[in-house]
Amino acid sequence: AQSVDQPDAHVTLYEGASLELRCSYSYSAAPYLFWYVQYPGQSLQFLLKYITGDAVVKGTKGFEAEFRKSNSSFNLKKSPAHWSDSAKYFCALEGRGTGANTGKLTFGHGTILRVHP
Amino acid sequence: VTLLEQNPRWRLVPRGQAVNLRCILKNSQYPWMSWYQQDLQKQLQWLFTLRSPGDKEVKSLPGADYLATRVTDTELRLQVANMSQGRTLYCTCSSGQGARDTQYFGPGTRLLVL
Numbered sequence: 650a651q652s653v654d655q656p657d658a659h660v661t662l663y664e665g666a667s668l669e670l671r672c673s674y675s676y677s678a679a680p681y682l683f684w685y686v687q688y689p690g691q692s693l694q695f696l697l698k699y700i701t702g703d704a705v706v707k708g709t710k711g712f713e714a715e716f717r718k719s720n721s722s723f724n725l726k727k728s729p730a731h732w733s734d735s736a737k738y739f740c741a742l743e744g745r746g747t748g749a750n751t752g753k754l755t756f757g758h759g760t761i762l763r764v765h766p
Numbered sequence: 767v768t769l770l771e772q773n774p775r776w777r778l779v780p781r782g783q784a785v786n787l788r789c790i791l792k793n794s795q796y797p798w799m800s801w802y803q804q805d806l807q808k809q810l811q812w813l814f815t816l817r818s819p820g821d822k823e824v825k826s827l828p829g830a831d832y833l834a835t836r837v838t839d840t841e842l843r844l845q846v847a848n849m850s851q852g853r854t855l856y857c858t859c860s861s862g863q864g865a866r867d868t869q870y871f872g873p874g875t876r877l878l879v880l
């Protein structure tokens with residue numbers, strides 16, 4: 650079984666501050682990890698992914714994420730935050746299996762980020 | 767660059783009536799196509815991944831029954847029946863067998879129950 654936990658339903662901060670959105674996962678092997686962003690009324694946009702290698706991966710819109718195997722986390726970061734970053738952010742996991750799990754992303758419940766100007 | 771088109775973009779569905787959705791792939795480099803549902807609480811759940819024309823799968827979840835069909839290399843369909851609550855259906859596409867390849871989301875079809 651695989652699962653993703655985003656413990657913070659809401660994060661609020663002011664423009665210019667550093668943001669960090671938390672994500673932890675449960676999976677029996679090394680996972681593939683993704684972050685997506687959903688702006689109000691829109692679909693999901695891909696931000697970045699971790700496959701293997703370096704623990705810090707960089708993505709679009711100035712975001713990066715750090716994979717930490719020791720505590721099964723994949724936190725999303727950006728500094729400084731901008732008011733336009735306000736959206737809902739989803740962390741997702743895809744296992745390394747085949748067959749029935751091919752193409753299956755397991756999502757966390759998401760974190761709503763509000764950045765005040 | 768638009769990779770996926772979905773239609774309709776929204777639909778009011780009378781309770782007990784089925785609705786048929788289409789997803790059109792605009793770039794053949796991303797042939798692996800999937801369906802996801804997002805419920806009213808914004809929770810996302812994978813439904814199906816279909817690669818080859820002729821592939822069909824069915825699934826019953828709380829609140830809806832689904833039948834997915836890969837019609838052609840560029841068209842994926844989804845029939846939604848017995849829907850009790852509104853939801854949004856997204857199709858996705860990726861280049862490989864799904865695992866580790868980025869999945870790109872279509873614009874979605876929003877379904878509301880009358």
